[in-house]
Amino acid sequence: FLVGFAELVGFPVAGAPFRIAAGSLSATQGFDFIPVTLTAASGVWIADAIWFKAAHRKAGRVIDVACGLASNPFVCVTHVQRKLMETGPLYLVTAKLIPGVGNLMAAAAGLGGMSSQVFFPVNAVAALVWATLLVGIGWV
Secondary structure (H helix, E strand, O other), rough: HHHHHHHOOOOOOHHHHHHHHHHEEEEOOOOOHHHHHHHHHHHHHHHHHHHHHHHOOOOOHHHHHHHOOOOOOOHHHHHHHHHOOOOOOOOHHHOOOOOHHHHHHHHHHHHHOHHHHHHHHHHHHHHHHHHHHHHHHOOO
């Protein structure tokens, strides 16, 4: 939970190895796969919710912060936001799996004016798919 939350809020944490290790522990040490996956996904979902709400309230400041965290500040949120508007909410799910893009999706959705009724359920699916994939790799 904490690693996923910290990673998506913007701390320089490589969370994938932690989720893969958690999956490995669920396979070898008797941890239940589903609670491990749900815990990892919930940290990500909460961090994304913070970015989404912040983007609705303080758009200019969120762009400055998010672009500072991006691996390529020149492409930044505007590219992600444009792609989101072109492909729709389903892009939230697939983009979560793209390194450097998944961290910007919540801010881009907020800046793009996506409604909370659309963002929160779609983002929950995205966080769950993302966590399941990484924990599943470790489990295998």
